[in-house]
Amino acid sequence: xxxxxxxxxxxxxxxxxxxxxxxxxxxxxxxxxxxxxxxxxxxxxxxxxxxxxxxxxxxxxxxxxxxxxxxxxxxxxxxxxxxxxxxxxxxxxxxxxxxxxxxxxxxxxxxxxxxxxxxxxxxxxxxxxxxxxxxxxxxxxxxxxxxxxxxxxxxxxxxxxxxxxxxxxxxxxxxxxxxxxxxxxxxxxxxxxxxxxxxxxxxxxxxxxxxxxxxxxxxxxxxxxxxxxxxxxxxxxxxxxxxxxxxxxxxxxxxxxxxxxxxxxxxxxxxxxxxxxxxxxxxxxxxxxxxxxxxxxxxxxxxxxxxxxxxxxxxxxxxxxxxxxxxxxxxxxxxxxxxxxxxxxxxxxxxxxxxxxxxxxxxxxxxxxxxxxxxxxxxxxxxxxxxxxxxxxxxxxxxxxxxx
Numbered sequence: 001x002x003x004x005x006x007x008x009x010x011x012x013x014x015x016x017x018x019x020x021x022x023x024x025x026x027x028x029x030x031x032x033x034x035x036x037x038x039x040x041x042x043x044x045x046x047x048x049x050x051x052x053x054x055x056x057x058x059x060x061x062x063x064x065x066x067x068x069x070x071x072x073x074x075x076x077x078x079x080x081x082x083x084x085x086x087x088x089x090x091x092x093x094x095x096x097x098x099x100x101x102x103x104x105x106x107x108x109x110x111x112x113x114x115x116x117x118x119x120x121x122x123x124x125x126x127x128x129x130x131x132x133x134x135x136x137x138x139x140x141x142x143x144x145x146x147x148x149x150x151x152x153x154x155x156x157x158x159x160x161x162x163x164x165x166x167x168x169x170x171x172x173x174x175x176x177x178x179x180x181x182x183x184x185x186x187x188x189x190x191x192x193x194x195x196x197x198x199x200x201x202x203x204x205x206x207x208x209x210x211x212x213x214x215x216x217x218x219x220x221x222x223x224x225x226x227x228x229x230x231x232x233x234x235x236x237x238x239x240x241x242x243x244x245x246x247x248x249x250x251x252x253x254x255x256x257x258x259x260x261x262x263x264x265x266x267x268x269x270x271x272x273x274x275x276x277x278x279x280x281x282x283x284x285x286x287x288x289x290x291x292x293x294x295x296x297x298x299x300x301x302x303x304x305x306x307x308x309x310x311x312x313x314x315x316x317x318x319x320x321x322x323x324x325x326x327x328x329x330x331x332x333x334x335x336x337x338x339x340x341x342x343x344x345x346x347x348x349x350x351x352x353x354x355x356x357x358x359x360x361x362x363x364x365x366x367x368x369x370x371x372x373x374x375x376x377x378x379x380x381x382x383x384x385x386x387x388x389x390x391x392x393x394x395x396x397x398x399x400x401x402x403x404x
């Protein structure tokens with residue numbers, strides 16, 4: 001006869017309610033670990049999906065994801081001419097926040113190098129890749145927009161032709177994919193008055209120079225669109241990405257490119273390390289601290305619960321001692337209940353988490369390895385938490401039966 005199970009059946013309602021409350025607390029602990037795993041996954045998701053072997057960014061920066069990076073577009077030709085490089089293309093990314101039909105949308109705009117990259121490698125769950133160089137967009141479902149929706153960004157409207165799932169940045173912002181030209185049009189969009197003032201400023205600066213007085217025709221050119229001025233090149237891109245031949249030494253090629261002086265080249269693994277060792281690492285450390293505190297709180301709560309359950313059974317424990325039951329029977333009674341309570345709480349946490357976590361605004365990944373570790377921690381906590389109840393039970397005198 002198992003005394004622990006009989007006692008659980010006798011107080012089934014209270015025991016179930018206690019296990020549920022403990023399970024909710026453990027669900028929060030489980031969720032903290034899932035949020036960290038989600039951060040790691042989101043931090044490298046865009047880097048993995050781009051499919052680059054080498055990233056060439058602005059000199060001494062960690063861009064384009066960890067910080068701002070600006071490189072000229074003609075850098076593509078220099079990188080493509082390197083031995084071992086099979087292809088190079090532009091890459092643009094920046095974060096914007098806009099309002100659409102009363103809804104605030106925060107998104108990461110990613111520019112695809114048209115027509116080399118149309119978005120075929122993206123996890124498109126509805127619609128299609130980009131089919132033209134302008135005014136089409138692939139958006140993540142997290143934005144809540146449907147196929148065919150026209151989203152106004154800057155002075156243009158973009159039609160959503162494809163939907164992806166799970167494409168977010170490390171900050172949790174949904175990603176949208178357009179061509180590089182459209183991404184730059186969105187990034188450098190300015191009001192008409194700003195363009196007029198800039199042209200007037202260029203003309204004014206030209207009038208103050210000798211060449212402006214000697215050649216008035218140049219002033220007319222300076223006051224025109226920036227694209228018509230040869231000295232003003234096209235807008236910079238965030239980075240240039242390259243693919244390598246099979247068996248090529250990525251580290252050696254990065255070292256050669258970095259020797260140019262105006263850029264820094266890094267491998268795919270290095271780019272991942274930079275984003276994970278920066279903001280993601282700090283967020284992970286904070287989540288780890290909260291998770292540790294919640295684990296300690298769970299241990300304290302379990303100890304108090306088991307102590308309370310032991311107090312309710314003091315008369316029964318005294319009776320067992322009176323009839324000659326050894327201490328190991330009493331010890332097993334309390335410890336088995338502690339283990340059952342901990343495992344039930346873990347089961348409740350897992351079941352509730354599977355139902356609740358998908359509705360959270362950030363991705364929560366429950367990894368099997370983390371769940372096994374947490375189950376082991378719960379088991380250890382259950383055993384340790386039973387110590388307070390065992391201490392109280394062993395101090396009970398058989399004579400207490402006669403006092404009631």
